[in-house]
Amino acid sequence: MNQTQNNLIKELGLDNLPSEKQMEILLDVGRIIQQNVVLRVFDELNERDKDEFDKLLGEKSGDEEAVLAFLRSKIKNLDGIVEEETAKFKQGSVDLMKNVKA
Amino acid sequence: MSKEGLKQFNTESEENIEKNGKSWAGFETAEERLKRQFQEKEQQEIAKIPEQPKKDLENNSIPSDSLLLEEKTKEIARRIYEQRMSGKGRKPKETIDKILEAHGIKPWTSEAEEFMKKWDWEQAEKLAKSHSQEKIQEEEEIDSSEIISETPSEKEEIKKSEKIDKSQKEILQDDLWLKRFSYVEKDIASRSVDKIRGERKSRIFGIFSKKRESLKLQESKSIYEEALVKYGHYLYEHREKLGLSEADIFQEIIIKEQDGLAKEHIANREPLKQTWFRKLMADYVSMPLWKRVAISSAIATGLFAAGGALGLGGVAAAAFIAPAKFATTRIVRGILGAKMAALTGGFVKIYKTRKAEEYRKKEMAVIKDLFGIQIGKIDSEAEFRQLLAGISDGYQKTIKNVNKKHKNASRWAAAAAIGAGGLTAGILTMTELDGPLCDLINDKLGFGGHKILSPRVSAESFSTGRVPPPESFSWKEAMSPGGPKVPPAEKLFEEMPRLEDAPADLADVSPEKIEKVVEAAVPVENADHLLDLATVQQGKGIWHAIYKQLDYKLRHNPSKFGLTPEDLQDADRVKNVLNNQTGKLLVEQGYVKADGTEIRIAKPGVKVFLDTDNNIRIEDGGNPTYEWSREVGKTAEAVEAAEKLETPEISPVEIPKTAENVQVEDFQTEQAVQAVQPETLPLETEIPAASEPEISPFPEKVIENTDYGVKGIFKYMANGDIGDVSVSSPIESQWKQVSKLFNKDWEDIVKNKFTPLYPEQIESLKNKAKMLFQYNQLLKTLESIGKNDSLEADFLRVKIYKLVEKTEEMYGDVFK
Numbered sequence: 020m021n022q023t024q025n026n027l028i029k030e031l032g033l034d035n036l037p038s039e040k041q042m043e044i045l046l047d048v049g050r051i052i053q054q055n056v057v058l059r060v061f062d063e064l065n066e067r068d069k070d071e072f073d074k075l076l077g078e079k080s081g082d083e084e085a086v087l088a089f090l091r092s093k094i095k096n097l098d099g100i101v102e103e104e105t106a107k108f109k110q111g112s113v114d115l116m117k118n119v120k121a
Numbered sequence: 122m123s124k125e126g127l128k129q130f131n132t133e134s135e136e137n138i139e140k141n142g143k144s145w146a147g148f149e150t151a152e153e154r155l156k157r158q159f160q161e162k163e164q165q166e167i168a169k170i171p172e173q174p175k176k177d178l179e180n181n182s183i184p185s186d187s188l189l190l191e192e193k194t195k196e197i198a199r200r201i202y203e204q205r206m207s208g209k210g211r212k213p214k215e216t217i218d219k220i221l222e223a224h225g226i227k228p229w230t231s232e233a234e235e236f237m238k239k240w241d242w243e244q245a246e247k248l249a250k251s252h253s254q255e256k257i258q259e260e261e262e263i264d265s266s267e268i269i270s271e272t273p274s275e276k277e278e279i280k281k282s283e284k285i286d287k288s289q290k291e292i293l294q295d296d297l298w299l300k301r302f303s304y305v306e307k308d309i310a311s312r313s314v315d316k317i318r319g320e321r322k323s324r325i326f327g328i329f330s331k332k333r334e335s336l337k338l339q340e341s342k343s344i345y346e347e348a349l350v351k352y353g354h355y356l357y358e359h360r361e362k363l364g365l366s367e368a369d370i371f372q373e374i375i376i377k378e379q380d381g382l383a384k385e386h387i388a389n390r391e392p393l394k395q396t397w398f399r400k401l402m403a404d405y406v407s408m409p410l411w412k413r414v415a416i417s418s419a420i421a422t423g424l425f426a427a428g429g430a431l432g433l434g435g436v437a438a439a440a441f442i443a444p445a446k447f448a449t450t451r452i453v454r455g456i457l458g459a460k461m462a463a464l465t466g467g468f469v470k471i472y473k474t475r476k477a478e479e480y481r482k483k484e485m486a487v488i489k490d491l492f493g494i495q496i497g498k499i500d501s502e503a504e505f506r507q508l509l510a511g512i513s514d515g516y517q518k519t520i521k522n523v524n525k526k527h528k529n530a531s532r533w534a535a536a537a538a539i540g541a542g543g544l545t546a547g548i549l550t551m552t553e554l555d556g557p558l559c560d561l562i563n564d565k566l567g568f569g570g571h572k573i574l575s576p577r578v579s580a581e582s583f584s585t586g587r588v589p590p591p592e593s594f595s596w597k598e599a600m601s602p603g604g605p606k607v608p609p610a611e612k613l614f615e616e617m618p619r620l621e622d623a624p625a626d627l628a629d630v631s632p633e634k635i636e637k638v639v640e641a642a643v644p645v646e647n648a649d650h651l652l653d654l655a656t657v658q659q660g661k662g663i664w665h666a667i668y669k670q671l672d673y674k675l676r677h678n679p680s681k682f683g684l685t686p687e688d689l690q691d692a693d694r695v696k697n698v699l700n701n702q703t704g705k706l707l708v709e710q711g712y713v714k715a716d717g718t719e720i721r722i723a724k725p726g727v728k729v730f731l732d733t734d735n736n737i738r739i740e741d742g743g744n745p746t747y748e749w750s751r752e753v754g755k756t757a758e759a760v761e762a763a764e765k766l767e768t769p770e771i772s773p774v775e776i777p778k779t780a781e782n783v784q785v786e787d788f789q790t791e792q793a794v795q796a797v798q799p800e801t802l803p804l805e806t807e808i809p810a811a812s813e814p815e816i817s818p819f820p821e822k823v824i825e826n827t828d829y830g831v832k833g834i835f836k837y838m839a840n841g842d843i844g845d846v847s848v849s850s851p852i853e854s855q856w857k858q859v860s861k862l863f864n865k866d867w868e869d870i871v872k873n874k875f876t877p878l879y880p881e882q883i884e885s886l887k888n889k890a891k892m893l894f895q896y897n898q899l900l901k902t903l904e905s906i907g908k909n910d911s912l913e914a915d916f917l918r919v920k921i922y923k924l925v926e927k928t929e930e931m932y933g934d935v936f937k
Contacts, residue, residue, distance in 0.1 A: 033368055040368050047376040050405065054383045057401050061394045073393060076400065112375050115346075116367075119353035119374065 027109050031116060048108070055104045063094045198245035200388055202238070229857075248302070290363070293352040297345075301378070304338075304345035305385040311338045349374060657727045666729035667737065668703045674731075675699065710737050822913065824899050826850075829858065831898040835913055843916045848895040859887075859894045862936050889928050893936065896921045 033044055064072055075089055090097055217237065218228050226233050311334040353374040356365055365373070387398045654669040675682045675698065679689055682698050689695060730738045819837035826832070831850040838844045900917045908914055925936055 031371065033371070036366075036368055044368060044371065044376075047372065050402075051376060051379045051383075053405055054379070054402065057398060058383065058386060061390070061397065069393065073397070076397065108379075112371070115350065115353065115375060116371065118350045119357050119370065121354075 027112065030109070030113055052101075052105055052108050055108065056101050059100050059104060060090065060094060060097075063100070068093045194242070194245045194248075196245075197248050198241045200385075201241045201244055248299075290355065290359075293348070293355050297348045297352050297378075300341075300345040300348040301381060301385065304341045305382065305389065307334070307338045307341040308386070309389045310334055349378060652728070655728045655730050657729060663729050663737075663739075664703060664707065667706060667731055668699055670731040671699050671702050671706075706731075706735055706737065824902055824913065826898040826902045829894075829898050831895045831902075833895070833899040833917075835916070843912060846899075846913075846916065846920070848892070848899065850895055850898075859890050862890050862893055862897075886928070889924060890936075893921060893924055896924070 027048060028045065033040075036044070072089065072093075075086060094100065220240070221228050221233050221236065224236065226236055353370060356363065356370050356373060357367075360366070360370065387395055390398070651673070654673055655666055657663065657666050671682075672695075675684070675695065676689060679686055682702065684695070684698065727739060732738065819841055821837070822835045824833045824835070829850060831848060833846050833848045835846050836844045896917050900914055900921070903909060903911060903914045903917070928936070
């Protein structure tokens with residue numbers, strides 16, 4: 020199975036935790052992947068794209084469709100980046116926790 | 122940068138290389154020069170932008186080899202300062218306090234600030250020197266990892282300079298911090314080589330430098346990871362001593378580290394990207410909780426990994442570009458929460474057979490596609506409701522069918538629990554089938570709509586036919602005096618027909634087919650009765666549920682209660698035995714307090730099972746709700762009121778008002794009356810109120826919290842209800858405590874680390890946090906003096922709930 024399809028919470032054995040804790044971890048995981056994707060996306064934009072993106076964020080801040088359309092047009096592999104970052108985080112977390120417990 | 126600019130830049134660089142007469146063998150110098158020239162180019166661009174951003178750019182520019190030691194030190198000191206202020210530095214706040222204490226300085230004073238600035242500078246100097254030394258070593262082709270002071274003498278030196286004894290944990294933390302720092306530096310260097318390589322056309326230059334930087338980066342990364350594992354391993358080995366759970370370790374070494382890395386990375390990006398990052402992340406944390414939960418769960422559980430119309434990329438893209446555009450209500454959150462819960466938890470895992478798996482996959486694909494499309498396109502609450510209603514129709518039917526099966530299965534499970542005792546434990550537990558988010562979302566998001574019933578029978582036992590056939594076993598007979606013994610769980614399962622042995626038409630595991638199988642197999646009448654006995658009815662409590670089950674047991678096996686079958690004719694004696702036994706079990710198992718007050722199960726429909734070993738187990742689809750009974754007068758009033766309100770819709774399974782039921786209620790009330798005596802709060806001061814009945818005959822009550830000096834004055838209305846509470850405290854001095862109420866992202870926002878809000882909004886948030894802190898302190902006080910079930914405590918709980926809900930509706934997930 021592709022790493023992105025795995026249930027990280029379950030794989031790390033965190034599914035037995037109290038709801039509150041699961042929620043906290045879940046939100047943390049979402050935020051971290053978010054952070055990493057954002058950083059990756061920045062690197063993908065070239066100088067001219069950067070200017071355009073900056074202008075777009077300034078003018079149409081909050082217009083998610085416009086921003087998404089822009090990113091899709093500039094970054095051909097947006098889905099791939101997210102998949103990669105997700106898989107990287109999941110695999111990294113699982114491996115690290117295994118090593119820590121070894 | 123324009124193409125012309127690039128061209129000129131390249132030409133100039135090559136010219137310079139030629140002028141200096143350096144061959145490619147000596148490209149290191151040329152590379153440095155190129156970097157410097159690139160930076161000069163950047164400086165020219167800085168000159169074109171307004172003053173403030175220019176200052177930022179200068180302050181935040183990527184440290185490079187060409188910077189002087191002092192500049193380098195400045196840069197590092199700034200980063201240390203920022204990390205220290207955000208609480209993510211190499212020294213935990215407690216250690217900083219210890220350092221200050223050792224120097225006789227009081228934390229949070231201007232003297233402390235001055236001292237710490239100096240301390241930051243000293244640390245930065247050490248790092249900068251160490252970094253310069255590394256550069257020299259690198260030039261001599263010495264392993265770059267040696268920049269980290271790992272030798273005992275170096276560590277000893279640092280230790281002495283800090284004049285504080287470090288624990289092993291702190292040493293490992295420091296080591297990790299240094300290695301992370303070094304790793305990020307390498308990563309930045311590697312990226313700037315990429316950039317130069319991209320802008321230069323020389324292939325040889327690119328290959329050489331890329332390879333070299335990549336090797337350094339790889340090495341640095343593995344050193345960093347090694348330190349991380351070492352630190353994590355230490356935490357894991359000493360988790361009991363340190364009071365850490367595995368989840369805490371996960372957060373410490375993964376979440377916190379990832380945060381640290383991102384922070385380091387972004388601190389070294391150009392100001393423009395820093396602004397974008399702050400903005401996008403601030404948008405993200407401002408998103409309503411339900412949306413972040415939806416997105417996070419989609420990503421973490423792999424729900425949108427494949428097949429969905431939007432896919433993972435779409436979800437994440439929607440996440441980081443989606444501001445909180447529409448208001449969230451509990452209903453909308455509930456609908457989405459329930460959907461996600463169903464998709465990731467309950468519904469997904471109900472069937473495990475191959476055919477059912479195919480069915481599930483097909484259903485899921487449709488739902489995923491539809492849902493995936495929705496999430497990125499909705500921009501109003503109305504649209505959201507409409508779209509959900511549209512796609513929900515077929516989906517709801519499926520859920521309804523599945524729930525119906527579960528209800529039947531649940532009845533059987535209840536019978537098994539009561540009859541066989543312990544059978545449910547471990548075998549029929551629902552936890553296995555509960556999705557990790559099922560309870561979670563229902564709980565946290567206040568989902569109060571249609572409930573996803575948690576399956577009471579494991580999918581495995583269900584699908585393999587572990588359902589008692591009526592012809593081979595009768596619960597009624599087993600329950601009757603002298604009837605056959607209930608077979609042990611394993612035996613029971615062995616005797617049950619397996620589904621795969623069933624006729625071909627039954628192998629089709631469609632909901633309709635399963636319903637037929639279950640309905641044919643379950644002795645519904647008997648099971649229904651047992652389930653009814655265990656179900657809390659409107660206006661009744663745990664007492665009744667236990668009493669009725671004991672009564673059932675007693676009538677089928679009086680000897681177990683020390684009675685003969687003839688004794689059953691003596692109603693008073695039976696009642697006494699049952700009342701005594703009920704009270705004993707409830708007190709022994711902590712459901713009745715020593716003072717006689719009972720934990721009432723407020724929600725009708727909650728199941729309170731009593732197994733053959735007389736263990737009480739409460740089941741409410743994973744969401745048990747307890748409510749301590751109020752003082753007796755109020756309990757009686759509440760029961761009376763509830764009984765008046767009782768309707769078939771609220772309580773579908775009504776118990777006839779028999780003499781026996783009434784007597785049970787009377788006994789309970791009497792006992793409680795005897796046990797609960799009026800008392801006064803130790804910290805309460807009664808203030809005599811005006812005697813005019815039209816104002817209020819009830820005196821104000823003052824509750825004081827001695828820890829933080831929070832004072833609350835409760836005012837009452839003429840009917841005795843609380844009208845309001847006014848709170849006050851010298852709160853400014855406790856801002857440290859108050860700020861702990863914020864989620865860490867919001868802590869940063871309030872501290873102006875990110876600035877997505879206006880100052881007035883930040884001020885308003887701070888005030889709300891102060892209020893919340895005060896309510897919490899008052900509630901804590903009430904709880905500490907045994908008044909957790911008082912009107913005042915409930916009033917505060919409602920206040921807290923409303924305050925949090927209102928704030929989070931406006932700003933997102935603000936509070937912890």
